[in-house]
Amino acid sequence: MRVYLAKELLEANQNNAGENRSLLRASGVLMVNLIGSPGSGKTALLEHTLKKLSGYRTAVIEGDLYTDEDARRLSSWCNQIVQINTEGSCHLEAGYIGHLLAQENLLSAELLFIENIGNLVCPAEFDLGEDIRVVLLSVTEGNDKPRKYPLAFKVADAAVVTKTDLLPYCDFNLNQLNEDLRKINENLALFTVSTKTGEGLGDWCKWLEKLLQRKRSA
Ligand code: MG
Ligand code: ZN
Numbered sequence: 001m002r003v004y005l006a007k008e009l010l011e012a013n014q015n016n017a018g019e020n021r022s023l024l025r026a027s028g029v030l031m032v033n034l035i036g037s038p039g040s041g042k043t044a045l046l047e048h049t050l051k052k053l054s055g056y057r058t059a060v061i062e063g064d065l066y067t068d069e070d071a072r073r074l075s076s077w078c079n080q081i082v083q084i085n086t087e088g089s090c091h092l093e094a095g096y097i098g099h100l101l102a103q104e105n106l107l108s109a110e111l112l113f114i115e116n117i118g119n120l121v122c123p124a125e126f127d128l129g130e131d132i133r134v135v136l137l138s139v140t141e142g143n144d145k146p147r148k149y150p151l152a153f154k155v156a157d158a159a160v161v162t163k164t165d166l167l168p169y170c171d172f173n174l175n176q177l178n179e180d181l182r183k184i185n186e187n188l189a190l191f192t193v194s195t196k197t198g199e200g201l202g203d204w205c206k207w208l209e210k211l212l213q214r215k216r217s218a
Helices: 006-027 042-052 069-077 094-103 150-154 164-169 174-184 201-217
Strands: 030-035 058-064 080-085 111-115 132-138 158-162 189-192
Touching (some): 006 030, 030 042, 069 080, 080 094, 158 174, 174 189, 189 201
Parallel strands (some): 132 158
16 A cells, blocks of 8 residues: 655646646746635635636636636626636646646637635645735625635735725724735735625735736746
């Protein structure tokens, strides 16, 4: 019997992530991996982002344990969408993404979004080969999440605080969050958005567009 160490499996994931990254570099696609706990607003953010960026060719890889509800919800707003059902597994791996990049026509997109499985723990450990990793945190979850799940915020390029229209009803301390985030990751971009009022969505989308331009001119 062979005993595999998690370390070895993560190494295999890292190799697959590297292959994905080369494919994306060659085709100029910007791949964005969204992570966040269940109910943090990943699908809502994607829906509004896709609407705002409708001038681009967009594709989505939608990760869920079961169901294709989110994919059906998003399908009118992007050029292409693929659903992965992990049937219980709590994160996506680079190999799954590599398979889809080879099988589906995803590399013809300009922006490719991945909605990871709702979970702040292991999606942080699995590099998918993305250009940008974004961690979502809704104001209803509390501002203690970076202290409790530091890895998710350490390995991210941006944090998006969602549902800011609910701030008056929640004990969410944005200043404390900012302070905690600076300690964990001083390069982290921070956005505050509400898909209900539209607050902050413009800045968030402009940031994505800027990164796409930068990738194309690299
Ligand atoms: Mg969702
Ligand atoms: Zn997992």
